[in-house]
Amino acid sequence: xxxxxxxxxxxxxxxxxxxxxxxxxxxxxxxxxxxxxxxxxxxxxxxxxxxxxxxxxxxxxxxxxxxxxxxxxxxxxxxxxxxxxxxxxxxxxxxxxxxxxxxxxxxxxxxxxxxxxxxxxxxxxxxxxxxxxxxxxxxxxxxxxxxxxxxxxxxxxxxxxxxxxxxxxxxxxxxxxxxxxxxxxxxxxxxxxxxxxxxxxxxxxxxxxxxxxxxxxxxxxxxxxxxxxxxxxxxxxxxxxxxxxxxxxxxxxxxxxxxxxxxxxxxxxxxxxxxxxxxxxxxxxxxxxxxxxxxxxxxxxxxxxxxxxxxxxxxxxxxxxxxxxxxxxxxxxxxxxxxxxxxxxxxxxxxxxxx
Ligand SMILES: O=C(O)CCC(=O)C(=O)O
Ligand SMILES: [Fe+2]
Numbered sequence: 001x002x003x004x005x006x007x008x009x010x011x012x013x014x015x016x017x018x019x020x021x022x023x024x025x026x027x028x029x030x031x032x033x034x035x036x037x038x039x040x041x042x043x044x045x046x047x048x049x050x051x052x053x054x055x056x057x058x059x060x061x062x063x064x065x066x067x068x069x070x071x072x073x074x075x076x077x078x079x080x081x082x083x084x085x086x087x088x089x090x091x092x093x094x095x096x097x098x099x100x101x102x103x104x105x106x107x108x109x110x111x112x113x114x115x116x117x118x119x120x121x122x123x124x125x126x127x128x129x130x131x132x133x134x135x136x137x138x139x140x141x142x143x144x145x146x147x148x149x150x151x152x153x154x155x156x157x158x159x160x161x162x163x164x165x166x167x168x169x170x171x172x173x174x175x176x177x178x179x180x181x182x183x184x185x186x187x188x189x190x191x192x193x194x195x196x197x198x199x200x201x202x203x204x205x206x207x208x209x210x211x212x213x214x215x216x217x218x219x220x221x222x223x224x225x226x227x228x229x230x231x232x233x234x235x236x237x238x239x240x241x242x243x244x245x246x247x248x249x250x251x252x253x254x255x256x257x258x259x260x261x262x263x264x265x266x267x268x269x270x271x272x273x274x275x276x277x278x279x280x281x282x283x284x285x286x287x288x289x290x291x292x293x294x295x296x297x298x299x300x301x302x303x304x305x306x307x308x309x310x311x312x313x314x315x316x317x318x319x320x321x322x323x324x325x326x327x328x329x330x331x332x333x334x335x336x337x338x339x340x341x342x343x344x345x346x347x348x349x350x351x352x353x354x355x
Contacts, residue, residue, distance in 0.1 A: 018107075021064020025110040028117070034058065035118040040234060044162065048287055050182055050235035052225060056166060057114070062230035066168045068107045069128050069253040076104055077130055093137035093243075096130040100257075104128060111255065115164060119259045121343040123148050123158050125332045126257030131178055135252075136245040139183055139220075139276070141238035142258070143266055149331035150341075158260035160237045167227035168253040174226050177247035180233060183240035184280050185223040220277060227252060238266060240280055260332075262344050 024030050034057070043051040057065065077096035098104040100112035112126040125146055148158050165180065172178065222241070225233060235241070237258070246252060 017060060018064045018067045021061045021067075022107060022110060024058065024061050025064070025107075025114055031114045031117045032120070035114070038118060040119060040162070044234055044236055048185070048291065049239060050185065050233065052231055052233045054228060054231045056230055056232040059230065062168065065111050065166075065255070066170070066229075066253060068111050069130065069168060069255075072098060072104055072108065072128070072130075080129075093135075093140075095135040095137070095243075096132070098128045100126045100128075112257070115166070115255065115257060118164075119162070121340060121347075122161065123260040123262070123332070123340055123344075124257055125260065126164075126255060129252075129254045129256055131243070131246050131252040131254075133247070133249050134245050135178075135243075137243040139240050139242040141240045143238045143268055145264060145268070146258070146260055147331035148260065148262075149333045155331045156262055156341075157264060158262050159265035160258035161261040161265060162234060162259040163237055163239075164232060164234050164255075164257055164259070166232040166255040168229060168255070169227050169250070170229045172227050172229070172252070174224070175247065176250065176252075177244045178227060178252045179244045180225040180227065181222040181242045181244060182225065182235070183220050183222040183242065184284060187221045188223055220280065227254065238283075240276065261347075262341060263348075 038053065040051075043053070056062075076098050078098065079094075080097040081094040098108060100109060104112075108128060112128070115126050116124050142160055142163050144160050146158050146160065147155050149155050169178075220240075
């Protein structure tokens with residue numbers, strides 16, 4: 001856990017690089033112009049709900065971003081751990097995280113702000129993550145509601161719509177664990193992927209001391225993404241995925257978060273959906289059908305929610321649970337809320353007309 005303050009002095013160029021990266025991150029016009037090259041929704045849809053983008057930020061910015069995370073003092077990192085509890089949509093996981101909203105300092109804020117400029121017309125919630133030995137996340141599909149406090153003070157319920165994970169680990173190899181596994185895609189054909197990804201996820205918790213219920217999705221193979229420095233993976237929620245336990249003492253750094261939509265796009269996990277494999281197969285078929293019907297273009301979250309077979313109206317106890325959650329969780333604060341709300345309403349109309 002040696003903090004890099006000393007190293008920074010020994011490598012004067014490191015400091016200069018960080019300053020250059022911060023200047024870039026703090027330049028609204030530079031970040032917006034860079035991000036404008038990505039038509040994210042189109043890319044995600046073209047990739048059947050998921051896309052990986054290599055060289056996501058300019059290389060010197062990625063170097064600076066890694067330094068921002070490496071320099072965060074241990075006191076800023078919060079232990080993010082949960083035991084398996086399907087009924088509250090909690091999944092077994094353990095890693096360190098720092099929420100943008102709760103103070104990682106101005107450098108982290110600048111880095112996370114860059115991600116809001118990637119999809120400027122959606123609400124978002126981003127954090128930094130640091131995984132260490134044995135840290136992992138069991139299979140889950142990211143479904144969750146997030147309360148957002150508007151500039152008027154009103155708190156609205158939003159749903160996670162699009163996940164982003166941006167990797168900042170250098171020279172990571174498969175044997176180090178910590179792989180992202182997409183459980184809704186087939187394994188990559190070829191020698192590097194032998195279909196054991198699901199069982200890799202299945203060992204989650206084994207080293208961490210907790211005895212976990214085996215999640216049904218853990219029996220599935222999936223497509224393995226070894227985290228690549230300066231790459232980002234985006235996917236539409238809900239989509240089952242996991243992070244396999246780290247088998248190295250090198251830390252794995254990332255930025256992760258969600259673009260949100262107002263409203264409840266889907267039901268939360270109720271504990272009744274025992275057959276995850278069936279759910280996955282159903283979503284895969286629905287994606288393929290929607291893709292064929294639209295000549296490859298999916299009507300985004302609408303299709304994913306429809307694929308779940310949800311009617312949209314949550315059950316009363318879920319509603320009550322949600323209200324409790326809204327009171328308990330500190331809401332994300334959002335300026336520019338009126339513009340975002342108007343844009344969200346437009347988008348919902350567009351989607352409705354696509355269906
Ligand atoms: O770090 C990753 O590869 C994925 C993280 C993730 O699934 C999450 O934070 O929900
Ligand atoms: Fe996730």
